[in-house]
Amino acid sequence: xxxxxxxxxxxxxxxxxxxxxxxxxxxxxxxxxxxxxxxxxxxxxxxxxxxxxxxxxxxxxxxxxxxxxxxxxxxxxxxxxxxxxxxxxxxxxxxxxxxxxxxxxxxxxxxxxxxxxxxxxxxxxxxxxxxxxxxxxxxxxxxxxxxxxxxxxxxxxxxxxxxxxxxxxxxxxxxxxxxxxxxxxx
Numbered sequence: 001x002x003x004x005x006x007x008x009x010x011x012x013x014x015x016x017x018x019x020x021x022x023x024x025x026x027x028x029x030x031x032x033x034x035x036x037x038x039x040x041x042x043x044x045x046x047x048x049x050x051x052x053x054x055x056x057x058x059x060x061x062x063x064x065x066x067x068x069x070x071x072x073x074x075x076x077x078x079x080x081x082x083x084x085x086x087x088x089x090x091x092x093x094x095x096x097x098x099x100x101x102x103x104x105x106x107x108x109x110x111x112x113x114x115x116x117x118x119x120x121x122x123x124x125x126x127x128x129x130x131x132x133x134x135x136x137x138x139x140x141x142x143x144x145x146x147x148x149x150x151x152x153x154x155x156x157x158x159x160x161x162x163x164x165x166x167x168x169x170x171x172x173x174x175x176x177x178x179x180x181x182x183x184x185x186x
């Protein structure tokens with residue numbers, strides 16, 4: 001019985017041998033099947049691997065804790081994602097020390113305008129490298145994500161209504177929907 005085969009998006013002979021030994025299988029470079037070598041325009045192996053797999057790298061902003069994911073402003077596909085967790089170090093450190101902080105304790109953070117100016121700069125860098133950029137707020141406590149999203153829209157020069165008007169309009173529309181809890185925005 002022949003060992004299974006794996007087609008690898010690389011022509012690097014050392015990489016082919018290493019992966020073949022690790023997986024105990026025959027590894028074939030994609031060029032052997034007539035598939036052109038994938039470009040590797042990024043600075044790291046991970047970024048290039050994500051690009052080859054057509055997966056978007058997620059640029060994460062979180063507090064600078066010992067286990068923090070570094071914020072890498074890079075787009076590996078036509079879609080870039082900037083995920084903002086807030087910078088509430090106390091909540092993250094509590095989890096790092098074995099506690100189980102609530103979502104409110106971990107993500108209770110309202111970005112300042114200065115912090116958002118810096119992050120909008122990162123979004124603009126991503127926008128120069130990707131066709132679409134999504135900014136996702138995961139500082140999901142209180143009304144902080146909505147307030148910060150409106151601030152980002154203004155910083156990007158996009159129209160942004162005032163928060164209280166938007167909140168009132170949303171509540172009015174929500175009342176007509178029977179599938180939403182009545183106390184959702186109280």
